[in-house]
Amino acid sequence: MTDPASSSSPSILTLPDAPGSALSIRAKALLFHDPQSAGLLEQVERVARSDASVLLIGETGTGKELIARHLHKKSGRRGPFLAVNCGAFSESLIDAELFGHETGAFTGAQQARAGWFEAANGGTLFLDEIGDLPQPLQVKLLRVLQERTVVRLGSRKSIPLDVRLVAATNIDLRQAVEAQHFRADLYYRLSVATLALPPLRERTGDILPLARHFIGVYGARLGNDDTVLAPDAEHALLGYAWPGNIRELENVIHFALIVSRDGLIHARDLKLIPVLSPRAAAAGAVPPAPTPAPPAERSAVERLADLFGTLLGQRAPQLFELVEAALVRAAFSHTGENQVHSARALGITRNTMRTLLKRHGLLPNASPEPYGGGDESHALRKERHAQCVVPSVQADS
Secondary structure (H helix, E strand, C coil): CCCCCCCCCCCEEECCCCCCCCCCCCCCEEECCCHHHHHHHHHHHHHHCCCCCEEEECCCCCCHHHHHHHHHHHHCCCCCEEEEEHHHCCHHHHHHHHHCECCCCCCCCCCCECCHHHHCCCCEEEEECHHHCCHHHHHHHHHHHHHCEEECECCCCEEECCCEEEEEECCCHHHHHHCCCCCHHHHHHHCCEEEECCCHHHCHHHHHHHHHHHHHHHHHHHCCCCCEECHHHHHHHHHCCCCCHHHHHHHHHHHHHHHCECCEECHHHCCCCCCCCHHHHHCCCCCCCCCCCCCCCCCHHHHHHHHHHHHHHHCCCCHHHHHHHHHHHHHHHHCCCCHHHHHHHHCCCHHHHHHHHHHCCCCCCCCCCCCCCCCCCHHHHHHHHHHHCCCCCCCCC
């Protein structure tokens, strides 16, 4: 954990380096620039001096483990800090993991083993996702907290403990108590001191400093640690709801550093997913539409089809005649009013081209021919008939 040497209160908390750890597991940095964060830090350091159990409440990715580590550091305890995720073990194993077991206590228990409580003796045990603890284990945990002793699975001997317990949850334990999913007596025992971690969207003063911190961390690894945020990227970061909080911000910055160019991160480099904050969702707000990606280059035929769609929607009169006349004029002009070249450009015969030119009044000293099947020229009718005839093919004998 990093603390400036010049100050008793840190400006940033970071997790110890753990090579190979996944980005998305937990928040890895916590800053205290925003007034809400500064107030939280002050509370943490006051609570740390006591031995009271602490309950940390906050959304996923808000930095609950970082706060738990800082509580341990400021408590003056000389034992270890150990972190356990209650949702990471099966119901059949979590008893032995937390409280230990003796040899032969269950199938596969070939030797005695201390549990997490014993391992944390003299220090702090952090139980994350405490709301996932099965009810039978809640009873045993309550007894451990009350008696300050632990009994291993398969044993009758009590082992004295001196462990500071810090629990964390991203659910409302009071509602879990009302629904009888969590024991009320354990809740009151855990929540002697309750600290609520505000989500990142409610402490916007921390967003840009955190983003710059992650640019420094991942920029050094990628060889572009001089990268900075463009004004449009800063605006996008500050306006985003951050449902994944700090760890989502970390992943967003890491991705942006990979795709950015010329040492500048723009808003288009940020992989932000339009979402609602819980408060906005409760109010029935509609999430903003995602920023459209720059359109790919479209062919001339596709653009022409769009124009046809517009004209059809406007119900232009004699649309076919208008379009045909425009096409004939364009071909005739493009080829320098050469009938042969115009016909070749359109893929028709010279006779058909001449008929079309006469129809639309583009030949000198030729009166326009009326448009319609009955007045159609003999040459044009002959060619259309030829195009409709399917040539017969004789099989080789």
